[in-house]
């Protein structure tokens with residue numbers, strides 16, 4: 001077998017034991033004589049699978065009893081619309097409700113733009129002035145804000161909030177797609193948390209929403225059934241056929257995480273991996289991090305060949321990405337909007353992958369300058 005180290009931002013690497021177990025159970029899961037893909041979602045065979053996934057997520061994240069967990073589809077991007085529709089949607093003719101957005105990069109700008117179709121959304125603070133290389137101070141919400149939206153970890157630029165802002169009685173909503181389960185998080189500080197699965201949880205196609213129960217049931221009647229938290233909650237994520245196989249794989253990933261020691265253990269490991277990589281970048285004469293030290297992500301680490309002469313930098317970076325791929329270190333190109341390189345070090349990236357990348361970069365640096 002020839003596995004690569006995959007530094008992709010998403011879909012991204014999954015734990016090998018999870019893939020091996022899924023392979024072993026592909027044609028006969030739990031002695032049912034069926035693949036999970038073939039099971040009725042309402043059957044006695046699938047029920048324990050979705051229940052196990054939810055129970056594990058609740059215990060690993062410490063989700064309080066007054067929060068509901070929903071397994072939906074449409075990715076984090078559909079939540080950009082579902083959040084405003086469900087928390088602040090109004091009927092035709094009624095005054096629009098207000099919502100605050102903190103603009104920390106591409107995903108938060110997209111969330112803001114989508115919300116503007118349904119609510120009076122405003123950008124309460126932004127770090128666009130410095131290419132999103134930091135997290136701005138979070139101003140207090142307005143008393144009549146229906147909610148306050150942040151992107152907790154910014155996958156593309158590689159920043160994360162150093163602490164969770166206090167929004168008082170205004171529900172705090174966070175996109176945690178690229179940092180879910182990577183470090184401890186006090187769920188009770190939030191009204192809604194949402195994450196597409198393909199970064200730290202499992203396959204693309206499944207979306208996890210964690211919502212305080214008092215925020216469910218506020219959508220106006222015209223909001224389509226599939227976009228309503230109240231319907232998905234009432235039907236236990238089975239209003240229609242849920243993404244069964246994705247939910248099953250998430251369950252295996254969560255079991256793997258639990259066996260490792262849960263979030264506190266993976267957090268220690270994530271800190272070690274990120275510290276190794278950032279400290280290499282600090283010492284490198286070729287590569288550097290463009291991100292403010294106070295707000296550096298543990299999960300997504302962009303870097304540039306700033307030590308190269310400006311006229312050669314782009315060419316050198318392209319060569320780096322190609323040669324790294326030839327050495328089985330794949331998907332290191334930065335996002336098409338920001339360029340440079342990026343190493344995503346999600347939960348499933350072993351520390352040996354980080355060490356292999358650093359050794360490769362060190363050798364590349366020595367032969368390049």
Ligand SMILES: *Cc1c(COP(=O)(O)O)cnc(C)c1O
Pocket residue numbers: 010074075076077078107151153154155175176177178196197199
């Ligand atoms: C990947 C990502 C998204 C987009 O997720 P989709 O599931 O493709 O909609 C949104 N927000 C963040 C923070 C992401 O990392």
